[in-house]
Amino acid sequence: MRTRIAAVMMTAAGIAGLSAAPAMAATTATSEAGTVACASVLNRPCITHQVDSEGIVGIAQVSADPTQLTMVHVEVRTEQYWGAPWETVASATTVRLGSAQAVTPxxxxxAPRIICATAGPALDVSKQVTTCTNPF
Known part of the structure; x- marks a missing residue:
């Protein structure tokens, strides 16, 4: 339930940011990275990650109709010990018209990690889809 409330709040913040500064295409917490090689399914997030000696970056993108206000939210989560709850250690959100991408810091x-993403129409939470990778 908290996740849905947080998603609605982020969506509202993104929409407010878009209406306050229409020239901006995304919220400030987002940076564009390289293209993610994924199957293109409308309103379904595609997740990947990049790992190097300095750390890990979570990347999510979603394909959408160019006229749809779209939201994509990506998180890197860790588990401190087996059976512990997954904790978010980094996240990013993008709200824009059409296809979108979000990249975590x-x-x-x-510790074991997973990448989770929620994406879909920004104005219709019931049509947003959440998916996660397997732990790695």
Whole structure:
């Protein structure tokens, strides 16, 4: 339930940011990275990650109709020990017209990690889809 409330709040913040500064295509927490090689399914997030010696970056993108206000939210989560709850250590959100991509800040995490993303129409939470990778 908290996740849905947070998603609605982020969506509202993104929409407010778009109406306050229409020249901006995304919220300030987002940076564009390289293209993610994924199957293109409308309103379904595609997740990947980049790992190097300095840390891990979570990337999510979603394909959407060019006239749709679209939201994509990506998180890097870790688990401190087996059976512990997954904790978000980095996240990013983008709200824009059409297809969108969000990239988390780089974080260092040695514990088991997963990348989760929620994406879909920004104004219709019931049509947003959440998906996660397997732990790695």
């Amino acid at each position: 780089k974080v260092t995490a040695t």
